[in-house]
Amino acid sequence: NPMAQPIGRHFLQIPGPTNVPEQVLRAMSAPTIDHRGPEFASLTLDLLEAVKPVFGTTQPVVIYPSSGTGAWEAALVNTLSPGDRVLAFETGHFATLWREMAQNLGLEVEFVPGDWRHGADPGAAAERLAADREHRIKAVCVVHNETSTGVTSRIAEIRRALDDAGHPALLLVDTISSLGSIDYRHDEWGVDVTISCSQKGLMLPPGLGFNAVSQKALRAGETAGLRRSYWDWEPILEANRRGFFHSTPATNLLYGLREALRLLDEEGLANVYARHLRHAEATRAAVRAWGLEVLCLDEREHSAALTAVVVPEGHDADKIRELILGSFNMSLGAGLGKLRGTVFRIGHLGHFNDVALAGTLSGVQMGLELAGVPIDQGGVAAALSVLTGKAGA
Numbered sequence: 001n002p003m004a005q006p007i008g009r010h011f012l013q014i015p016g017p018t019n020v021p022e023q024v025l026r027a028m029s030a031p032t033i034d035h036r037g038p039e040f041a042s043l044t045l046d047l048l049e050a051v052k053p054v055f056g057t058t059q060p061v062v063i064y065p066s067s068g069t070g071a072w073e074a075a076l077v078n079t080l081s082p083g084d085r086v087l088a089f090e091t092g093h094f095a096t097l098w099r100e101m102a103q104n105l106g107l108e109v110e111f112v113p114g115d116w117r118h119g120a121d122p123g124a125a126a127e128r129l130a131a132d133r134e135h136r137i138k139a140v141c142v143v144h145n146e147t148s149t150g151v152t153s154r155i156a157e158i159r160r161a162l163d164d165a166g167h168p169a170l171l172l173v174d175t176i177s178s179l180g181s182i183d184y185r186h187d188e189w190g191v192d193v194t195i196s197c198s199q200k201g202l203m204l205p206p207g208l209g210f211n212a213v214s215q216k217a218l219r220a221g222e223t224a225g226l227r228r229s230y231w232d233w234e235p236i237l238e239a240n241r242r243g244f245f246h247s248t249p250a251t252n253l254l255y256g257l258r259e260a261l262r263l264l265d266e267e268g269l270a271n272v273y274a275r276h277l278r279h280a281e282a283t284r285a286a287v288r289a290w291g292l293e294v295l296c297l298d299e300r301e302h303s304a305a306l307t308a309v310v311v312p313e314g315h316d317a318d319k320i321r322e323l324i325l326g327s328f329n330m331s332l333g334a335g336l337g338k339l340r341g342t343v344f345r346i347g348h349l350g351h352f353n354d355v356a357l358a359g360t361l362s363g364v365q366m367g368l369e370l371a372g373v374p375i376d377q378g379g380v381a382a383a384l385s386v387l388t389g390k391a392g393a
């Protein structure tokens, strides 16, 4: 029987926070500097440019000391007015939380129901937008990568639905678990606010929130009536022009961000995205060879950042995760909301490579076996064949 293994590195394979590279940890350990001094101004001015490619934008990016939830709120309060209607899609737990936030802020949410196994439906978006002849819908809110389900929505198709309907609503997109892992194009897809944070594909600890902002969103901000103060873009962008922030920034996280962006640039964003796709494909090969089900049901929407695995009837996904943590010192993601106990999630994003994936999947396979889940032993082998390019050979 396996023994608890407190030594060796912990495998943090939840879909964020993710493993932070040594180089990033070291960069963050530098002394904190004067956030109103010249050295800081040069850091900010460089960073505000360096962060743009990962969003696929040349427009401003606002950085907050916050979690992703804060960045959600910032996107809403900077662009909308009390009573405004927004169109949103029930893709899973996070989309549901974002709806709750919008309602708490006094917005009216038209929520397209979903089964938590598909992305936002571009057909449903087209229908709702076409039906809204008076243009009462002021924003369309989509979670790009639904972290609770491992399903990635097709943002370009949602954009097309807006364009085809000739609808002027803003497009707000949550890229919290996709940024830096999954191909994303703020400008090309005509996104008005892209929401993100530090602790997933950017390979940083939690603590930074982001809004990439279009000119249309900035204009909407001039008349948006929701109350805002800390989240207001205006004073931040104003201070940013001179290389500063209007309140104390998370200096050491910004050092980390500079280093993480350097690592992403060194690998090349196209290679980063290809690596994530390949690891996701290998993971699905393992799941299917085990004889288990991937939660995502649409081949076009499999997440490259994480995979949610459905546990067979009669087994508790949380017990399996507990057993894997206790036996192999590896953390996996829990089922969230209505998926509690019925799925576990394998994070394969961020600072990650082939051998780390092989280790992760080996831990899962051993855990499933120990938990008495009936599986075929070929899962890890199937994944390795994808990694070596020998699958189906």
Ligand code: PLP
Residues within 6 Å of the ligand: 016, 067, 068, 069, 070, 094, 143, 145, 146, 147, 148, 174, 176, 177, 197
């Ligand atoms: N949106 C998505 C897709 C997420 O995955 C998360 C967190 O995991 C959030 C929003 C909330 O972000 P945070 O927990 O950083 O506030």
